[in-house]
Amino acid sequence: MTPTVTGSNVTPEEYDLVVIGSGEGSKFLAWTLARQGQRVAMVERKWIGGSCPNIACLPSKNIIHSAKVASYFARAAEFGIASKGYTIDMAAVTGRKRKMVKELVDIHVRVYETTGVELILGQGYFIGPQLLQVDLPDGTRRQLHGKKVVIGTGTRASVEDIPGLATANPLTHVEALELDTLPQHLLILGGGYIGLEFAQAMRRLGSKVSILERNANLLHREDPDVSAGLETLFREEGVDLVLNATVEGVSGVSGQSVTITYKQDGQTKAIEATHILVATGRTPNTDGIGLELAGVELTASGHIKVNEKLETTAPGVWANGEVAGSPQFTHIAFDDFRILRDNFAGGNRVTTGRQVPFALFTDPEVAHIGLSETEAKKKNIAYRLFKIPMAADLRTRTLSETRGFMKALVAEDDGILGFTVFGVDGGEIMSAVQIAMIGHLPYTALRDAILTHPTLMEGLIVLFSSMPTTVAAK
Template sequence: MSDTVYDLVIIGSGPGGYVAAIRAAQLGMKAAIVESGPLGGVCLNVGCIPTKSLLHAADVLDEIGEAKRFGIKVGDVAFELAGAMKHKDNVVKASTEGVAFLMKKNKVEVVAGWGVVAGRGSVHVKLTAGGERTLTAKNILVSTGGRPRPLPGAPFDGQRILSSTDMLTLKETPGSLLSIGAGAIGIEFASMFRAFGSEVTVVEALPRIVPNEDEEVSAELEKAFKRRGIKTMAGVKVEGLDTGGEKVVVSLVDSAGKPQQIAVDKVLVSIGILPNTQGVGLEDAGVTLNSRGFIETDGFLRTSAEGVYAVGDCTANTPWLAHKASAEGILAVEHMAGQSVTPIDYGKIAGCTYCSPEIASIGMSEAKAKEKGYEVKVGKFPFSANGKARAIGQNRFGFIKIVADKEYDEVLGIHMIGPNATEMIGEAAIALSHEATGASIMHTIHAHPTLHEAVGEAAHALEHGAAIHI
């Protein structure tokens, strides 16, 4: 047994785990974090941060391609994937080193190894450096995250059938790429590698791409992707992958029921995640998992086992978002500390997709609001009529859409597609968390000239049936 009793031992150092450790230290708790890999988890190492680093390279390439519009003459432009990957690696290194610094600053002990819940208040660690150690804790927080889910019958091979993690280590830009799955991950890589020079196809089993977004957003992205030369196919059933030849042959049935075959150099499978909940001792400790292996928790992130909490992508029925995991980590720790906390409203968490054009949304779509029985009103404003979007040459596609309850004017959802949408969604998050009305957003004076003006214009359309500038 350990000669130290911790207030909290955390298994996993992703954005749920390391943030929870910092908050625990701020509250005077003695915390340790057990991690078998690099600090920062998926998000910092093979997720959010590296992909956004590469997406910035894609954005720079697109900007250069448009330079002539702004009177800028550019000579021969060559893209080197190795250079973009080096930038990505440098960003990841700085980020993980930043987490290590924060652990040291907050006096959180980092134990390198594989942690297993070994009973009430006990975590057994197989140390990376050899040997074993048992940590004793008043509370345990499981933040083990998830991993890419393979296509049934076609496991990842790291060469031609690729996970999102594999995509981050490519040595050359593929001539052709097909993404199976048109959620955030598949769409971001499709957008990125089209900018890098690949011929890109995206297929989606559900009736439309980015199926979690408002239907009008899906339609607008499809138009934008078509202009960029990205082929999208929705309502598609993938029948199989043949890797026996020079190219991967993807057999599918399209939305009309017609069999097709598409031959490509690489296939990205982005159909969701599997939880990292096996081999962690959860079931033996009395932690309930759902049928898919995700951990069941209550509103305070408690599991069915006393003293064991869980946060992040390993938990059931919540969105797979890094910022959600961090919020959960803070809430769980504050609950352990006896503070008064309020369960998270998962319907008011912003989601972002960093393709070109960007997508961001929060709250209910128009269809979802109607499904829940609301009589809704909608206000929209296109970026084609926004002065700042024109000035920066980003006015071809995109809009702001506000969905509100017709009776009480409460804003139910805000949906964005267009330039800087992933930054502007912050205003929408404040609006929903503070129960804003369409009128209150309309009467908020938005600075000119900004992209944010489109939010105010959409609110004016919501309240008065028409925006000012269209």
């Protein structure tokens, strides 16, 4: 929708850089250029610092850690600790998260002050090429013209056009992170990253949890052993999995009582819950910001169209992060910042060919870098598969965290093609392998390394010393 621009005598203010949306890539770019002496304005509608410190990565991991502590209480006898039981104070759990968020926002505000970036809180939108108007909370407006303009407005949770869903007022991850009372029965639509992390956390904190997923498996794009491992984990922890199910309708109001009607294996079924959490994908925040007035085009998926240098179709305008279709990870948005920073200084960096690591913060974690087995087979790439159970990593036995496995794909020249771990602290283990891949080290460098005993990283010696299975290209 094109914003309405009314007549005004407002004189545009000139800046070297104007940024709309203060997410990961945008804020670091603004701070960096301001430190170099450039005049920089940052326009932010609500979340100072973007979604990660406010409503996404860090707050969710804060809640997940509280749930991890609760799981230790539930397993106290396993560690030889007598316990008479425990209760969950959800308001206190959420309070710990809010305290962290406030501290993070305060840090961001101080950085804006010390770098000299002008932080402008308001609703920003284009009214012409490289020209933005900002509606301020006090009812006034400002116009900002940038020699360079960067768009970093991010994405939001998608709410699909399912009969009754919108009127049921479902939770998204934003509202789920603000719960002061535990849902009696939380029904999560979607078996992807967000849905799985919330499902396990809320189950461990005491909610009954059901996941309704349209595909036949959780994380259906990952290798079958990853999906199977997660499904076993969730069922063992008491999460009800409803797979290969398509939602047909919703009735009731989330927070009170809701009924979901769905079709599974040709049959129409229903499930009742007290709350719904929608976690079925993300929608780019491109509507209502006047992109057509700026000459900025969109892709078929609704993301801002950019090239490998993050340049939009409008001269002098760039985009970064999720709104530009970059992989939906904060660490990728940070790399987008580095690409823009270097190219603004005359460099020639591109988004193509970069590594995209990920970690799913379930317990145990799932982490991956490089080529998966599914991708290798699809591309007819031959590989040697090294795979061990996490129990073979002796540190896991001291922690009573032996669930899962780790595996690596190795090329004929001994280079590491990819690595996946489903295990305790999987993200940390994966990062060690990623560093080896960055350095183009052969797998034998890890196999023959002297790593401290007993640590989780030592398991990499066990992994690469195991007998591989050769998978030939078709």
